[in-house]
Amino acid sequence: MLATLFSLGALILAVHADDPSTWLGTLDTLAHGVNGEVFAEDDHTLLIKSFVYDGETDDGFFVMSKGENLEEPLEYIADEVGSRQSLATYMNEDIRLRLNPGKTIADYKSFGVYCQKCSQAYGMVTFNKFPKPFVRSMVSLGKLANTVHHVSGEVFAIDERTLLLKGFNYDGLSEDGQFVLYHDGKNINGTSEIIDDEDGTDNPLVTYRDMDVILRIKAGKKISHFRGFAVYCGKYNLNFGNVDFPLKMRIPRGAKKSSERPIFLGPLVNNSHNVGGNVFKIDDKTILITRFTYDGMSPDGQFVLTQKPGVVAEPVEIIGDERTNKGPLRKYNNRDIFVNLNHGTSLDDFKGLSIYCAKYKLDFGHVFFPTQSMKKPTYPLMWAKANLAGASKLGSFRTLMHNVSGEVYALDDTTLFIKGFSYDGTSPDGKFVLSKTELIQDPLEVLADEWGTSNDGLLEYVNKDIIIRLNPGTKLSDYKALAVYCADYKLDFGHVIFGSSLSGLSQSKEDPNSFINTGVMW
Known part of the structure; x- marks a missing residue:
């Protein structure tokens, strides 16, 4: 003793x-x-x-x-x-x-x-009965610099084959923008290797808006074998943004060797207690939650997995936090954490993740895992992706003509995201317009399409996600509605009346003039 x-x-x-x-x-x-x-x-x-x-x-x-x-x-x-x-x-x-x-x-x-x-x-x-628990973490390799096309974000190494781009932005206005790793920062074109995007394709990159993106490099390669990462156009040998890796890197070891590509499972839907974050499957035993928030104001909030599709209901499987602690969760403020499943279980056994109070059977926030039938389509050029965690949903288009449909979100006071937009494109003068009244009538503010073009009528769209930016000097709070409109015949093809208050929208940090298409395509 x-x-x-x-x-x-x-x-x-x-x-x-x-x-x-x-x-x-x-x-x-x-x-x-x-x-x-x-x-x-x-x-x-x-x-x-x-x-x-x-x-x-x-x-x-x-x-x-x-x-x-x-x-x-x-x-x-x-x-x-x-x-x-x-x-x-x-x-x-x-x-x-x-x-x-x-x-x-x-x-x-x-x-x-x-x-x-x-x-x-x-x-x-x-005291000291058990060793301090290992808390898995990532290593920052640096922030993207030397940028054009509004490229920004921070690059992290999850393990030797896995990168996280946190808060990644890219305007998508290039016919050949791709993710690459390189051996020589002064000769990126001659020493680079293309990395597949988060969907496992090497298609030209689309628009990204404040996204957390996980990339997996090819089998047999290691991140530590390279000297940097870039968003690069090989066709014209143009660097859109890069980060040179530190000379001495200590890349974290993964939980195990796995050929499985990480999958984005979805954002946490907040029901109470300020729950938020983006949830990824790293492998069948490991979940990564980026930007995790939870106010900690419950004596019984825990991570649980549910086996029932579309509902959080008992029986549930309690799993530990990043320290393997299964007690009540502490407060989290924009943290990135790894959560491991219990021994003998796999993510394939479950339908969703929740922050759950067993005492009162309350779901504070959840994400339901996508099924095999929910695989993403191959993205064409200029398909947009946006983090909707902080967005305000303004409503859905009311279809009047030309198959107009889609859900409209405000990303900030000068930026709209239209999810699943459809329009048959058979009118020569259909354009996006903003109205200061709930009646779609003159005077109207004509908006450019996702390419920055407002002279020609809109083309055909089939269930496409797009980002629309307001004209310089205007803001969403000045308007009541968005429509697809034909000025020649004063016809409203479809509109959405803004159903929520726009006074609290965040201010755009970007210069709206810089998004106008100048006709230069790289």
């Missing part, structure tokens, strides 16, 4: 030179949602990070024990404000607890929340 106490004390003292706190373990959730990570800040102070306790008992206290379990006799300690009353409610809070005078952490083997009346532990941790 003396040897154990000495080693713990030595560990705490040894870390102080480099790290203000030493990880002691994670609280096991036994009752009342108790959870949190426990650290030794110094010999006399415990730091509990993301502490959760529902407070639904009048007899919960912090205690220390000299044994590996919380058994009498116990040492009761005050809470973070020095009170020795029963604990209140805690929702993902970071707190510091001072030990009783004359005591050190090395005097004890465990800590927890304990009910004195019922002699029951609500949650506990045995």
Whole structure:
């Protein structure tokens, strides 16, 4: 026992030179949602990070024990404000607890929340019983620079064969833009290899708007064998944006070797608690959630997998967070995390992922996995992709003539995204217009199409996703409706009345003049 106490004390003292706190373990959730990570800040102070306790008992206290379990006799300690009353409610809070005078952490083997009346532990941790859990992460290789065609984003290495482009933008106005890896930044054309896009094709790249994109390089190749990444036009030897990799890269190791291409499963649909993020299948055992948000204000929110299509209902499979902790989730603010499935299970066994409260059977947010029948089509040139997580849905086209249809979203105050747009193109003068009233009548604001052209009538569209930008000096909040309109005969082919308030739209960070097509195509 003396040897154990000495080693713990030595560990705490040894870390102080480099790290203000030493990880002691994670609280096991036994009752009342108790959870949190426990650290030794110094010999006399415990730091509990993301502490959760529902407070639904009048007899919960912090205690220390000299044994590996919380058994009498116990040492009761005050809470973070020095009170020795029963604990209140805690929702993902970071707190510091001072030990009783004359005591050190090395005097004890465990800590927890304990009910004195019922002699029951609500949650506990045995110090250093388990090693600190491995938290998988990505490595940033840099941000895209030297850009044209509005290329931007940050490049991450997930493992030696997998890249993440985070917040990727590209206007799609090139007949031969492609993703490439290169060996020499001064000779990209002569030393580059094309990478398939996220759909597994080497087609010319389409429009991307604030997208998180995962790319898989060819079998037998490694990212560390290359010196950089670029969006490149091989036909005209033009660099649209690149990043030179750091000279010394430590590429993370993947969970296992896999020939499977990562798949975008969809965005998390927020029902409550500010849930959001983009969900990817890395392999049959691993999920990546980029930009994950959750307010942590529930004592029972957990990651669960559901086996029922289109609904989150029990029985569900609880899975751990990025630390493998199955207790209540802490607060997340735009985090990128890897979540692993339980042993013996595969993503193919499930239909969706949810942040779920089992206590009240509430789905805080979810994504239902695409089926084999939902495979994406091959994208033609100028098909657009956009992250709709922060977009405002304005409504769907009311079809009046020429098969006009589609869903209309506002990406910001000067940008529209039309999802699944259709129009038969048989009118010589059909154009996009904005109206300041709910009646589609003059005066109207004529908009350019996705190519930046407004002189000619619209061509045929069949279930196409497109981005439309407003004219310079205009903003969506000045208008009430969008229509496909024929000025020659004053005919409304189809329109959408903006059903939501536009006053809160984010301001565009891009110069709208720069999107006008100048006729130059690379």
